Amino acid sequence: NLHLGNYLGAVKRFVELQDANAMCIYCLVDLHAITNWQDPKELRQNTIEVTAAFLACGLRQENSIIFNQSQVPTHTELAWIFNCVTRMGWLNRMTQFKDKAGKDKENASSGLFIYPNLMAADILVYKATHVPVGNDQKQHLELTRDIAARINHHFGAVFTLPEPYIRKRGARIMSLQDPDKKMSKSDPNHNSYIGLTDQDSIIKKKIMKAVTDSQASVVSDSSRPGIRNLIDLYQLLSHDSIDAIERRYQHSSYKPFKEDLADLLINFLSPIREKFHAIRDDHTELTRIITSGNEYAQARAQTTLDRLKDKTGFAL
Numbered sequence: 001n002l003h004l005g006n007y008l009g010a011v012k013r014f015v016e017l018q019d020a021n022a023m024c025i026y027c028l029v030d031l032h033a034i035t036n037w038q039d040p041k042e043l044r045q046n047t048i049e050v051t052a053a054f055l056a057c058g059l060r061q062e063n064s065i066i067f068n069q070s071q072v073p074t075h076t077e078l079a080w081i082f083n084c085v086t087r088m089g090w091l092n093r094m095t096q097f098k099d100k101a102g103k104d105k106e107n108a109s110s111g112l113f114i115y116p117n118l119m120a121a122d123i124l125v126y127k128a129t130h131v132p133v134g135n136d137q138k139q140h141l142e143l144t145r146d147i148a149a150r151i152n153h154h155f156g157a158v159f160t161l162p163e164p165y166i167r168k169r170g171a172r173i174m175s176l177q178d179p180d181k182k183m184s185k186s187d188p189n190h191n192s193y194i195g196l197t198d199q200d201s202i203i204k205k206k207i208m209k210a211v212t213d214s215q216a217s218v219v220s221d222s223s224r225p226g227i228r229n230l231i232d233l234y235q236l237l238s239h240d241s242i243d244a245i246e247r248r249y250q251h252s253s254y255k256p257f258k259e260d261l262a263d264l265l266i267n268f269l270s271p272i273r274e275k276f277h278a279i280r281d282d283h284t285e286l287t288r289i290i291t292s293g294n295e296y297a298q299a300r301a302q303t304t305l306d307r308l309k310d311k312t313g314f315a316l
């Protein structure tokens with residue numbers, strides 16, 4: 001169930017890195033997904049659908065490894081070691097937990113609290129040098145580096161310190177209904193996000209309803225988060241400069257600007273949606289891709305874990 005924020009913040013960069021011939025490993029993170037209570041049938045289906053969405057967005061099995069986190073148990077084994085390395089104070093600083101748990105902290109799963117440790121394992125186990133993520137994950141990347149540095153300091157060099165690979169502008173796509181919050185699939189208001197497989201008419205409706213302000217001028221200004229977010233989207237899709245966009249709409253109200261933005265989005269997303277629908281039901285092929293990714297990932301991950309176990313005193 002990927003949305004436009006996932007695409008622009010992360011998946012677009014996955015494809016760019018792949019196309020620049022980087023050695024890329026991408027993970028279907030179903031273990032992270034269960035930090036919120038899951039419907040088993042839906043979870044299984046979502047793993048398959050996210051694989052189809054990755055392929056529809058341009059990842060290719062010949063060029064990238066795509067695998068399923070829960071099928072590579074090394075991740076959870078390493079995450080346990082990290083649970084014992086990360087300090088409570090480090091995790092207490094994580095703003096994502098505060099955002100996601102909100103006022104209902106006591107009812108949040110402990111998995112939601114420690115999930116950055118599993119994310120660190122996802123990254124460090126492959127000695128990743130760069131991690132293409134949205135701006136919201138920057139803090140978790142810093143935690144990952146802290147974990148790696150602490151282990152390297154105490155037990156000798158085991159891990160590579162990864163760099164976040166984050167675009168400057170539009171790294172955080174905001175909600176269309178509350179532009180002070182990031183676009184998120186867990187938002188109960190479905191008008192707040194654009195799904196990668198939304199129908200054209202839905203895309204148009206969501207953009208036309210997007211919250212702006214009463215100034216009615218198409219100008220990108222940090223004190224006007226609604227219109228700024230829409231201009232960012234326009235810029236990322238059209239590749240025009242912000243100045244050129246502001247000039248184009250300087251004498252117009254929001255309506256024509258939003259109509260053009262909706263058209264840009266529709267033109268951009270409809271081929272992705274068509275490709276997604278063409279491959280989504282081919283479970284045999286999707287399962288084959290995931291299984292071959294799992295085998296590769298498991299072999300690489302085990303080498304790192306064995307080295308760490310040796311250094312930290314586990315009898316192998």
Ligand code: AMP
Pocket residue numbers: 005006007008009010132133134135136137170171172173174182183184185
């Ligand atoms: P999540 O949807 O939280 O599982 O995030 C998956 C990936 O999408 C991560 O790399 C996030 O940084 C990125 N991402 C999620 N939401 C946004 C957003 N609103 N803007 C930019 N990137 C995002």
